[in-house]
Amino acid sequence: MENENNNLKAGELELINSYTRRTLKEDEVYAFSVVLCDNETDRDFERFSDSALKKLEKLFVGVTGVLDHDPKSNNQTARIFSCSADKVSGKKTSDGRQYIRLSARAYMPRTESNKDFIMQLDSGIKKEVSVGCSVAKRICSICGCENGLCEHIRGKSYNGELCCKILDEPTDAYEWSFVAVPAQKAAGVIKSYKKGENGLDIEKRLFSGEAESFTADEMNIIAEKIRILQEKAADGEVYRRRLEAEINKLAAFALPQLKRDVLDFITDKMNAVQLENLKKALSEGRENSIPIKPQLAVAVKNIKTDNNAFKNI
Numbered sequence: 130m131e132n133e134n135n136n137l138k139a140g141e142l143e144l145i146n147s148y149t150r151r152t153l154k155e156d157e158v159y160a161f162s163v164v165l166c167d168n169e170t171d172r173d174f175e176r177f178s179d180s181a182l183k184k185l186e187k188l189f190v191g192v193t194g195v196l197d198h199d200p201k202s203n204n205q206t207a208r209i210f211s212c213s214a215d216k217v218s219g220k221k222t223s224d225g226r227q228y229i230r231l232s233a234r235a236y237m238p239r240t241e242s243n244k245d246f247i248m249q250l251d252s253g254i255k256k257e258v259s260v261g262c263s264v265a266k267r268i269c270s271i272c273g274c275e276n277g278l279c280e281h282i283r284g285k286s287y288n289g290e291l292c293c294k295i296l297d298e299p300t301d302a303y304e305w306s307f308v309a310v311p312a313q314k315a316a317g318v319i320k321s322y323k324k325g326e327n328g329l330d331i332e333k334r335l336f337s338g339e340a341e342s343f344t345a346d347e348m349n350i351i352a353e354k355i356r357i358l359q360e361k362a363a364d365g366e367v368y369r370r371r372l373e374a375e376i377n378k379l380a381a382f383a384l385p386q387l388k389r390d391v392l393d394f395i396t397d398k399m400n401a402v403q404l405e406n407l408k409k410a411l412s413e414g415r416e417n418s419i420p421i422k423p424q425l426a427v428a429v430k431n432i433k434t435d436n437n438a439f440k441n442i
């Protein structure tokens with residue numbers, strides 16, 4: 130939030146009045162500047178491409194924003210009447226690129242009900258803004274692959290280079306709002322998505338079982354969700370393999386007669402919770418059993434063999 134002034138700049142009243150039902154006078158309007166987003170990598174390891182910011186410049190004009198999520202204040206709104214992606218001279222992004230930010234000018238009518246909010250803006254109380262928009266492309270910063278079709282995982286480093294998803298080719302900008310809690314300063318851009326025409330979100334529609342088509346944007350969202358689930362599944366697989374290895378070791382003590390392929394057949398059909406339970410049962414069984422270690426038995430056997438060999442000389 131730049132609290133430079135609430136006075137209109139030259140030509141701004143005309144711009145504002147192109148959005149209003151009746152022509153407003155200068156003293157009936159309150160205008161302010163707001164930084165919507167920038168080309169810095171956010172906490173989700175995503176960032177807008179410079180060209181995406183340039184496109185958003187046009188897409189955000191005319192979009193209304195929610196100023197206050199407090200239900201008591203009737204959700205005050207303001208409308209963006211101009212927007213520009215500007216290079217900030219001398220400022221670099223954390224990875225050394227030219228810093229570019231998307232700044233907007235927004236207006237709201239001066240009314241009794243938004244008096245307090247205007248006062249907050251005037252007093253320079255800093256509030257972060259989040260935006261909602263959809264993009265056609267999410268590009269891997271490591272290999273340039275689009276929409277999650279490569280093996281690179283955002284947030285991980287590859288040869289010292291941090292992998293992130295570059296949000297490119299925005300198709301729609303549909304909301305902006307002040308983040309209610311100032312502590313969420315780093316919240317950055319919220320990549321929320323529009324609900325479908327029937328009011329259900331994409332996931333519910335996907336699982337509703339009813340034949341329905343999805344837009345290209347929605348398909349991208351679904352692809353990204355699958356990608357995130359694949360990452361989580363890979364972590365789960367590592368955990369499962371570790372559990373199975375521990376069970377194999379414990380079973381070798383507790384059930385030495387049990388063939389390995391039989392054990393594999395059983396564990397294959399178990400979920401992680403059941404595997405955990407089996408591991409616990411085997412390790413407790415081991416604690417209660419006679420403390421002879423197979424390694425020790427093998428060692429004794431080896432010594433015997435050695436002795437025999439020695440005697441035979």
Ligand SMILES: [Zn+2]
Binds near residue numbers: 272274279280281
């Ligand atoms: Zn990649």
